[in-house]
Amino acid sequence: MTQGVSRMDVVVAAGRIEDVAVRTPLLRSDVLDALTGGEVWLKPECLQRTGSFKFRGAYNRLAAISPEDRSGGVVAYSSGNHAQGVAFAAKLLNMPATIVMPSDAPGLKVARTRSHGAEVVFYDRLTEDRGAIATAIAKKRGAVIVPPFDDPFVVAGQGTAGLEIARDLEAMDKTADFAVVCCGGGGLASGIALGSGLPVVPVEPQGYDDVARSLVARKILAVENPGPTICDALQTLFCSPLTFGILSERALPGIWVSEAEVMAAVAFAFRELKLVVEPGGAVALAAVLAGKVDVRGKTVAVLLSGGNVDTEMFTRCLRESA
Template structure:
């Protein structure tokens, strides 16, 4: 299936970094003494919670949209998302003076829907359990002549997300370090595939681990079988940002070779990680952004040497966040 598809490379990540320079936030790489003491090794955090729109998704969205030719921009873009990609696309389109339509599930967090609308995008709702969001988005794109911006299975989107990994490598190098392990959350796999491209090109021996909600371990099962596996149900975890049904075709072609490792955490464990991030790390992280942290706290990562945990998003509504804090 992937033989005829052009896969992104580390060079594409480098090119994306140039397009994003001065537009995306270069989020800091933060050494965490408290986490390092807890797990017995050196731990850094990459808080994409501080990125534009509160998640890494802006990187890939902007890298894709900015390459749309001027003559095709008037018709705008269409995307599918439960919230973080929605906001990334809406923000990128707004910066480039383009209209955006987002196909978003009815059960998406209200905060993410409101912020997507506030960024000027049009939101079209659908039922996650009974309707096909991709079919809805394709129909809108065809009707309007708009460009589809996939949430993960796109060469330019993956390259944009890979700039997270590039920054990790560059910032550690300044300290005279290289990562032994980088763990990031995985849904359709754009972030983990992009990070792997950047990291493995420069530190081939580093381990890159895909972290998923328990019950939605499609990457873990796909790594074991060698083919893309599907999750049994479309809903069932409060990690709403990580509920893609299966790894992307392009993302899996990358991660199958460059990642191959996965870890998971239950909703209860993720809730504890959200609370830990707030009380101990002084950071606000959404459930879908905290699975890698939860996997570390639960001892499911081989934490040796220099470990980097990507906190992929911080768009959590007050009710969910309070529930996590209360335990």
């Protein structure tokens, strides 16, 4: 058992989501291997239902709610990917869902959240407390709160992607040295560490490197002077005791990538891998492409965590990385 979540919890989650989640493949690229000098296996969670890994944790959490407690529905807070995951999971399980989203969330993510039948409540991410808003709504309606990362069921659900990585590599008689993972609140990174058994390198956007700094300080530190970033999916201001506890035991030093490096990764994924990846979902690939994670002579797994990107942002990434 690690900080309230065990690998067995991940195995149980895998059974729970098996019939509803996409078992995304591991992909390789000769071009990527030649550029990096390593054997890079990509886990394209941009191909997951709702366009990101978040569906795994959301469905695992909602499916674990007892039938007698489902009538009040669920309340979640998210900039978009967790929102869509929870909304779709609730739709599949016939539960009402309310999502507290920042007013500057990408229009695509808001529209898709609503398309699954969820109610959207907006807030200002810099001046209002989304957790407090969600708590008030949940109390009024008798709903269950589904956090984006600070929940054992959510972490275990995200860990199913790591379990798949481990099983696929084993089937090929291969062993990876570590995994490179996109990181906001640490739910995916800690889940991958548990599910795969691999050390993980958490990668964050420039200006949002609180997990990397927290690992060095050995205590949870918040983002300093948060500002705009194209990686809207990773604008988490701090990790949780749950995810930090797991990462403090299992993570390698964290790193950050610049917006130019992220845009280059989005463009590379489209041009060379034929995949649409959103900026927040491309930070791990950006770290490898930029040489900030040295993979020479190593076998590594790299998460492409989401693909929900507005046309305007996607076009900008392609244009500025031409």
